Amino acid sequence: MTGPLEGLRILEIAGPFGNYAGKLLADFGADVILVEEPGGGKGRSRPPFIHDEPGVEQSLDFAYFNSSKRGITLQLDTADGQDLFRRMAADADAILDSEPVGVSKSRGLDYPALSAANPALVYTSITPYGADGPHAHFAATDLTLMATGGLLWRGGYLDGSPVRAGGNQGNLAASQFAAVGTMLALLDAESSGQGDWVDVSAQECVVMAHENAIQFYDLEGTVRGRGGEEQRQAGIGIYPCSDGDIYLLANGLGPFWSELVSWLDAEHVEGVDLLRDPKWQVTEFAESSEGKAGFSKIFGTFSLSRTKAELYEGAKQYGIPLCPVNTPADLVESPHLADREYFVDFKHKELDAGALMPGAPFHTSSMSWQIHRSAPTVGQHNAEVFAELGLESHDIVGLAAGAVI
Amino acid sequence: MTLSASQPERSYECSEELNMTDLPLRGIRVIDFSWLGAGPYATKILADHGADVIRIESSTRIDRLRILPPFRDGIKGNNRSGYFADRNSNKRGIALNMRHESALDIAKHLIAVGDVVVNNFTPGTMERMGIGYEAARALRPDVIYLEMGTQGANGVDSRRPGYGNTVSSVTGLHHLSGDPDRYPVGTGTNYPDHVVAPAHAAFVVLVALRHRRRTGEGQYIDLSQAETMIGLLGPAILDYTVNGRVQMRRGNLSHGAAPHGVYRCLGDDRWIAIAVRSDTEWIALTDGLGLASLRNDSRYATLSNRHRHQAELDDIIGTSTSQHDAHELASALQERGVPVGVVQTAQDLIEVDRQLRHREHFPVLDHPEMGPSIYNAPPFRLRGVDEPVMRMPAPLLGQHTREVLAGVLGMSEDEIDRLEKEEVLT
Numbered sequence: 001m002t003g004p005l006e007g008l009r010i011l012e013i014a015g016p017f018g019n020y021a022g023k024l025l026a027d028f029g030a031d032v033i034l035v036e037e038p039g040g041g042k043g044r045s046r047p048p049f050i051h052d053e054p055g056v057e058q059s060l061d062f063a064y065f066n067s068s069k070r071g072i073t074l075q076l077d078t079a080d081g082q083d084l085f086r087r088m089a090a091d092a093d094a095i096l097d098s099e100p101v102g103v104s105k106s107r108g109l110d111y112p113a114l115s116a117a118n119p120a121l122v123y124t125s126i127t128p129y130g131a132d133g134p135h136a137h138f139a140a141t142d143l144t145l146m147a148t149g150g151l152l153w154r155g156g157y158l159d160g161s162p163v164r165a166g167g168n169q170g171n172l173a174a175s176q177f178a179a180v181g182t183m184l185a186l187l188d189a190e191s192s193g194q195g196d197w198v199d200v201s202a203q204e205c206v207v208m209a210h211e212n213a214i215q216f217y218d219l220e221g222t223v224r225g226r227g228g229e230e231q232r233q234a235g236i237g238i239y240p241c242s243d244g245d246i247y248l249l250a251n252g253l254g255p256f257w258s259e260l261v262s263w264l265d266a267e268h269v270e271g272v273d274l275l276r277d278p279k280w281q282v283t284e285f286a287e288s289s290e291g292k293a294g295f296s297k298i299f300g301t302f303s304l305s306r307t308k309a310e311l312y313e314g315a316k317q318y319g320i321p322l323c324p325v326n327t328p329a330d331l332v333e334s335p336h337l338a339d340r341e342y343f344v345d346f347k348h349k350e351l352d353a354g355a356l357m358p359g360a361p362f363h364t365s366s367m368s369w370q371i372h373r374s375a376p377t378v379g380q381h382n383a384e385v386f387a388e389l390g391l392e393s394h395d396i397v398g399l400a401a402g403a404v405i
Numbered sequence: 406m407t408l409s410a411s412q413p414e415r416s417y418e419c420s421e422e423l424n425m426t427d428l429p430l431r432g433i434r435v436i437d438f439s440w441l442g443a444g445p446y447a448t449k450i451l452a453d454h455g456a457d458v459i460r461i462e463s464s465t466r467i468d469r470l471r472i473l474p475p476f477r478d479g480i481k482g483n484n485r486s487g488y489f490a491d492r493n494s495n496k497r498g499i500a501l502n503m504r505h506e507s508a509l510d511i512a513k514h515l516i517a518v519g520d521v522v523v524n525n526f527t528p529g530t531m532e533r534m535g536i537g538y539e540a541a542r543a544l545r546p547d548v549i550y551l552e553m554g555t556q557g558a559n560g561v562d563s564r565r566p567g568y569g570n571t572v573s574s575v576t577g578l579h580h581l582s583g584d585p586d587r588y589p590v591g592t593g594t595n596y597p598d599h600v601v602a603p604a605h606a607a608f609v610v611l612v613a614l615r616h617r618r619r620t621g622e623g624q625y626i627d628l629s630q631a632e633t634m635i636g637l638l639g640p641a642i643l644d645y646t647v648n649g650r651v652q653m654r655r656g657n658l659s660h661g662a663a664p665h666g667v668y669r670c671l672g673d674d675r676w677i678a679i680a681v682r683s684d685t686e687w688i689a690l691t692d693g694l695g696l697a698s699l700r701n702d703s704r705y706a707t708l709s710n711r712h713r714h715q716a717e718l719d720d721i722i723g724t725s726t727s728q729h730d731a732h733e734l735a736s737a738l739q740e741r742g743v744p745v746g747v748v749q750t751a752q753d754l755i756e757v758d759r760q761l762r763h764r765e766h767f768p769v770l771d772h773p774e775m776g777p778s779i780y781n782a783p784p785f786r787l788r789g790v791d792e793p794v795m796r797m798p799a800p801l802l803g804q805h806t807r808e809v810l811a812g813v814l815g816m817s818e819d820e821i822d823r824l825e826k827e828e829v830l831t
Contacts, residue, residue, distance in 0.1 A: 166581025204784035215487025227593030
């Protein structure tokens with residue numbers, strides 16, 4: 001069984017916003033064909049690299065986000081390249097396009113052009129600011145999208161500048177919502193025969209991350225600032241331990257405060273009796289510098305004498321929301337993730353031995369998710385894909401000679 | 406209690422103000438037991454695109470977001486929270502006190518006519534209520550049943566309580582966000598609750614709907630909020646498993662661009678983000694900032710040189726940007742093709758950003774108690790759908806109880822009156 005999206009053919013024009021959407025679809029069995037420029041796309045220059053050696057087949061970022069896809073090269077700025085793409089699009093179910101606004105139109109490969117020959121086609125364009133509007137042509141990167149989407153404003157230290165979240169979360173937010181929009185349109189297209197243009201704005205995808213800040217301004221006129229305190233209130237925040245940090249959320253919610261006191265009591269923590277005073281659970285006191293310093297003195301002394309793992313285990317017995325601030329190494333060694341068989345094999349032709357990488361982001365009882373193949377090497381499936389299109393092998397040689405593929 | 410309808414009716418009766426003929430999820434009904442952050446933001450995506458999402462709530466176990474700020478005019482109330490409202494656009498809401506046997510019966514009848522059932526309780530909660538997956542499947546053989554535990558439905562840590570920020574911590578996002586020489590700072594929000602878990606949840610439900618259409622089979626989906634987040638950090642995991650490197654947070658630095666950072670502008674706590682990926686963009690930036698003397702300085706001539714000298718470049722650029730208004734400078738530099746952006750506040754997003762206004766990202770819906778209030782529209786447009794996506798504000802607690810019991814389950818007014826008297830519908 002190849003997966004629930006078997007039978008869907010999707011053309012992904014390589015770019016920063018489409019990668020993860022394509023992976024979500026491909027790992028579920030869609031035939032996703034990554035279309036790169038001859039020589040390979042820019043995504044291949046993203047670190048980290050295998051053994052820290054840059055090269056078109058060395059990027060782990062590329063290898064991870066392009067699993068299960070086939071790959072071809074095609075020069076979309078030439079008439080021959082455009083013609084081939086048009087022929088593939090006539091038979092495709094969806095296109096993931098993250099070129100800047102206007103590029104696909106200039107190539108004659110935009111939604112109106114392609115849907116004329118294939119009305120059921122779903123065309124997902126993922127652009128920094130959406131397809132229209134006064135900023136539609138603005139240049140952008142992950143950092144600037146995190147800024148204009150406003151999430152950057154919330155991150156960082158109170159005494160410093162805003163700081164971006166790790167791991168290109170702005171680009172990835174766009175990719176995740178692009179996958180949702182594409183599936184919505186595909187469901188409809190498969191029953192009605194009518195495709196659609198899914199117009200994704202990366203900025204708006206970042207805006208979704210605001211929690212309640214938009215409503216705070218709308219309803220109460222307050223602008224929420226950076227949330228980067230080490231300790232937000234007594235019992236809530238980051239606390240250092242002997243081998244790193246933990247995050248504790250033991251105040252303001254549920255029965256956690258009294259459970260925390262029971263735990264610290266059982267551990268004979270000095271000063272625990274002071275925490276029995278009801279004042280600690282009054283927000284005003286818990287947020288005061290006196291409250292925070294007092295709690296830090298009692299709990300912080302205890303946490304510094306324990307490892308992340310010890311604190312995590314202790315909190316489990318008392319049902320307290322306390323988590324280690326895990327590093328990638330902690331995750332790979334996590335007993336819980338091992339229990340769930342979360343990690344799967346990462347295979348790569350440049351590696352002798354396998355390694356682990358994240359597996360399915362959801363477990364499904366009767367839908368098969370798998371890494372169908374490693375990410376494609378540059379042009380790996382040119383011959384196969386163009387033969388499916390009806391090209392003879394001498395045509396393919398000619399295209400290569402003309403730098404079309 | 407018995408239900409008068411022996412077979413629950415399958416047809417969906419739209420409320421009059423709803424006309425969902427053009428939305429892709431028309432005809433799909435979601436029985437939504439989810440609460441707090443990640444679950445409701447997932448079902449919002451389904452509701453905004455036409456699914457009939459019926460929230461099961463109770464004043465005896467209130468969704469905590471209903472009583473968390475912000476409140477309209479700062480006045481507390483179960484129906485006044487914007488935190489709750491934004492997550493629950495286009496949904497219907499009913500009140501059921503699940504301590505009553507007859508409330509459980511109603512929940513079961515709703516599951517029997519539901520295509521999708523969603524919860525994000527601590528795993529095991531639905532089983533204890535008698536409506537876990539096996540029970541649901543007995544009622545509705547092709548049910549798509551989504552559980553969204555913070556760490557999944559099984560595994561040694563699955564029963565731990567968790568929230569958005571514990572997910573950030575346990576997944577590595579927190580570790581990777583902040584300055585390398587300071588404590589990890591995260592995003593300042595419960596990030597995984599708002600984008601990562603909801604988008605993955607909506608995606609997998611849509612895939613399951615396709616699978617059901619093709620095979621007739623339903624689905625049990627165990628989505629771990631943590632695993633959806635770790636899945637986005639794959640390159641950092643591979644850097645460890647392949648290269649043995651434990652990645653550290655890097656502030657605002659980037660491998661592919663320099664200068665790359667956030668720079669102070671005129672005013673209190675105002676900033677502009679600047680990313681220079683190429684020599685062309687570097688020259689455009691120096692022109693835009695009036696720093697032409699830097700153009701020919703070999704220390705900054707290439708990307709690798711600019712990386713090497715980023716600290717001093719940051720000082721020079723920051724001194725220059727601090728003379729400018731952030732929005733004016735951003736416009737000027739964008740005209741030269743430099744990727745920059747104002748670090749916008751919520752106020753900027755609502756009042757200043759012309760693009761979001763053009764895109765109508767913040768529609769205003771008239772809520773019966775909160776009045777006209779701002780919601781998030783979906784961040785993408787299905788351009789062929791004419792129907793307005795944002796149709797209905799968040800439900801009052803129990804607002805649609807009678808409508809759903811009568812319209813969906815075919816119960817009589819008398820029966821509903823009796824249940825009301827028995828305090829089942831609270």
